[in-house]
Amino acid sequence: MNRFIKKCLLFFLAISTILLIGFLIPSNLIKENLHYSIYDKHQLLSAEKEKPRIILVGGSNLSFGIYSPLIEKEFEVEVINTGIHAGYGLKYIIDDVKPFIQKGDIVILSPEYSHFFNDFFYGSQALIQGLSVYPTNWKNLNWRQILICIKFLPKEALVKIKSYLTTFFKSLNIIDIYHRKSFNIHGDAVNHWNHPKTKAIPNDQLSGKLNKHAIEYVTEFANFIEKKNAHMYFSFPCLNKSSYKNSEVAINTFYNQISLKDFEIIGKPIDYSTNDSLHFDTHYHLTKKGQYFRTNKLIDDLKKHGLEEFIQLK
Amino acid sequence: MLFNTLEFSIFLPLVFLIYWFVVNKNIKVQNLFLLFASYVFYGWWDYRFLGLIIFSSTVDFLIGLKLSKEEKTFNRKALLFLSLLINLGFLGFFKYYNFFLDSFVDAFTLFGSTFDSNRLNIILPVGISFYTFQTLSYSIDIYRKKMTATKDLIAFFAYVSFFPQLVAGPIERATNLLPQFSKKRKFEYENATDGLRQILWGLFKKVVVADNCATYVNEVFSNYAELSGSTLLLGAVFFAFQIYGDFSGYSDIAIGTSRLFGFNLMKNFAFPYFSRDISEFWRRWHISLSTWFRDYLYIPLGGSRGGMVMKIRNTFAIFLVSGFWHGANWTFLAWGFLNALYFLPLLLAEKNRINTNTVAEGKLLPSPKEFYQIIKTFLLISLAWVFFRSDTITDSFHYLKGIFSTSLFESPTFFDTKIFSISILSISILIFIEWIQRTKEHGLVLSSKTPFLFRWSVYIILVVLIFYFAGTKQEFIYFQF
Structure with a gap:
């Protein structure tokens, strides 16, 4: 038995050493990746402004789904698109943006549907990638998020080793679709406009249990915003039609629950389900045409909900 | 858990x-x-x-x-x-x-x-x-x-x-x-270490092979109406590896874990995709269920003792009940029925027990005839899995109709090329290792005479592959049964 335990510990040590090397690799080698765009978005958010701002909060359905200059032109206010990656989890996304909310801000919260099912609200592998950029955000994590981080630590260490080795062979300065510099000054992803779209858009199917904690957290966030003398609208993400069809029952269940809440909801899920032809590479990422389509739809709905009057009042 | x-x-x-x-x-x-x-x-x-x-x-x-x-x-x-x-x-x-x-x-x-x-x-x-x-x-x-x-x-x-x-x-x-x-x-060092190896191999099959294949399979089966015959065929083949990686992976982890506690469970899979005919496949796939039905249903019904009619009746009974055991859906019954149909010619010709040894025993590669038999059996099984995976019988027939269309010769859709490549790589590793180990208890049996450095390199590579290439976590398919 002692021999067995010793060998197990030795093996554990060997694996841990490999992973430790991964953790110790300085992360500035990969600081041009998508997750580092949060630095740039934080800079936009932290600037003190006299006029109200529109802040878009959610995952990549926003960065790849909105073209902010159209909104800015329509309402004549600054628009900041904070969307980066749904995999951070809605809790992390909200916690990250909270300190930046100022009086008079208009927050448009548009999370992916998956945030409201099972445990995706707490994040996935991207959470640890987000944290490696902003380690101080560790303080906001709850135990479920910590468990997710522990689960993905080994993979993340190996990813870092791989990235480190890759830099010997190719420069990371090539700006591709998922790069820190793939965004415009508002935080919208635009670099993919020059790339060919994926032949077949992968389909999604929502399943599992509706996470009521996620809905409650959104309610608390809305109350927080109101207390700051700002305002929140809840908007639905741009899910492609085939995925929408697959997930219609789950989305309706979600809609029935969220519409019971007091915060202002813009439109209905079906209004924002977009044709597959408007999608770029995933069920939430739109092409240029798609981004224009969804932004115009959002502008129309915001007008219907009196955004212009709200801005004038402020 | x-x-x-x-x-x-x-x-x-x-x-x-x-x-x-x-x-x-x-x-x-x-x-x-x-x-x-x-x-x-x-x-x-x-x-x-x-x-x-x-x-x-x-x-x-x-x-x-x-x-x-x-x-x-x-x-x-x-x-x-x-x-x-x-x-x-x-x-x-x-x-x-x-x-x-x-x-x-x-x-x-x-x-x-x-x-x-x-x-x-x-x-x-x-x-x-x-x-x-x-x-x-x-x-x-x-x-x-x-x-x-x-x-x-x-x-x-x-x-x-x-x-x-x-x-x-x-x-x-x-x-x-x-x-x-x-x-x-009594704690036995050799048994426990081999148990750990079996767990490691099971995890590789489940987390890397099955979960990566699942991503492609889910895409194909959700959109089968719009996809080419070649993509549908690929989807069916990937599902064959998904269900094998998933279920035999689970069994390996279960058996390996039991060995850590000094228990020996029965073998559940014996490299079924190297079978040369359907009969051999069913002696190597989900052995604990097949033998359960043999002992508690087939034999009490008369087994193969009676005339040909009785043999046929009992064969259909065991396959249909086995299908129904898997789930409350007509698709599972159809899957069982199709397997019974596959089995029937062997039964009628009394050739259902000709391939009882290990394929290409003592040889590096199978003979061309054996290779043909393996591929033929695998394709038949993969087509039957279409019923197993589809939501309805209608979907299954449309899917099969889609395969046997002119678009079978078009280039297939890969969806996410990265996941597709990982799936192909992991399937290749699976086939390679299991072929070498096909006479052993499981895919990762290594004797203590194997050099320490080689053994540990294999373990570390597998752990790295598991962490790095883990697919999107899917529930074990057989949990729903």
Whole structure:
């Protein structure tokens, strides 16, 4: 038995050493990746402004789904698109943006549907990638998020080793679709406009249990915003039609629950389900045409909900 | 609790250490601890269903005791009937109630009558098909006087709920597993290390092969109407590897885990995709279920002793029941029926037992004839899996029709090329390693004579592959059964 335990510990040590090397690799080698765009978005958010701002909060359905200059032109206010990656989890996304909310801000919260099912609200592998950029955000994590981080630590260490080795062979300065510099000054992803779209858009199917904690957290966030003398609208993400069809029952269940809440909801899920032809590479990422389509739809709905009057009042 | 979770990676070492270092003095305490650990393992999913296992175990324990004392045939039959009624009653209610209700309503609708049905919102308890068959084997074997009833309540409860195989098998017979709970377990270094290797190989099959293939398979089966025949064929082939990686991976982890605790479970898979005919495939696939049906259904029905008509009837019976065991859907019945059809020519020609040895034994590669046989069998099985994976019979037929169309010769759609490449790479590793190891107990049997550096390199590479290429986590497919 002692021999067995010793060998197990030795093996554990060997694996841990490999992973430790991964953790110790300085992360500035990969600081041009998508997750580092949060630095740039934080800079936009932290600037003190006299006029109200529109802040878009959610995952990549926003960065790849909105073209902010159209909104800015329509309402004549600054628009900041904070969307980066749904995999951070809605809790992390909200916690990250909270300190930046100022009086008079208009927050448009548009999370992916998956945030409201099972445990995706707490994040996935991207959470640890987000944290490696902003380690101080560790303080906001709850135990479920910590468990997710522990689960993905080994993979993340190996990813870092791989990235480190890759830099010997190719420069990371090539700006591709998922790069820190793939965004415009508002935080919208635009670099993919020059790339060919994926032949077949992968389909999604929502399943599992509706996470009521996620809905409650959104309610608390809305109350927080109101207390700051700002305002929140809840908007639905741009899910492609085939995925929408697959997930219609789950989305309706979600809609029935969220519409019971007091915060202002813009439109209905079906209004924002977009044709597959408007999608770029995933069920939430739109092409240029798609981004224009969804932004115009959002502008129309915001007008219907009196955004212009709200801005004038402020 | 799932094997491929953080929870299990904490649970297993903890249970292992307590089992061998704290409660190792007394076998009864050790069994009690195993029972407790098994209930924690099961209750992690949904503690409410623990009551069902406890009730099922109690019923069979008491019936077993009564049966062993009872001499009158009528009373013995009545007791066995009671055991069957209760166990199959639970299984029928939880698994088949809505299916029968819907089928009944559909049948009447065909004749012009319509009426409302009260569908129940029933949650299927994980593993119910597995532990029900396990407890049934106990009652039946006592009835047949193949074994005597145990008087050790804790040992019996621990046997029914033994956590490594509780939710997805292998379906153990009481004659094999129960006596192991009565003997003092001794830690054996070789057995435990080989158990760990088997766990590692099982994890690779599940997390890397099955979960990556699942991503492609899900895409293909959700959009089959818009995809080319070549993509559909690829989807069916990937599903064949997904279900194999998933289920045989689970079995390997279950068997390996049991070995850490000094238990030996039966082999559940014997490299089935290297089979040269359907008959060989069914001797190598889900062995614990096939032999269960052979011993408790096929043989009692007369087996192959009667004439050809009886043989055919029994063959269809076993395949249809096996299909139905997998799920309350016509697709599973169709899958069973198709496999029976595949099997029939071999049965009629009395060639169902010609390939009983290992393929290309002692050779590096199979002969061209063997290679052709393996590919043919694999393709037939993959086409049958289409029924298994589809939501409805109509979907299955449309899917198959889509394969056999002119678009079969178009270039396939890969969706996410990265995941597709990982799937291809992992399938290649799987085939390569299992081919080399096809005479062994599992894919990662390495003798102590193998150089230390080689062995550890293999382990470390596999761990790195598991961490790095882990696909999107999917539930074990067989949990739903």
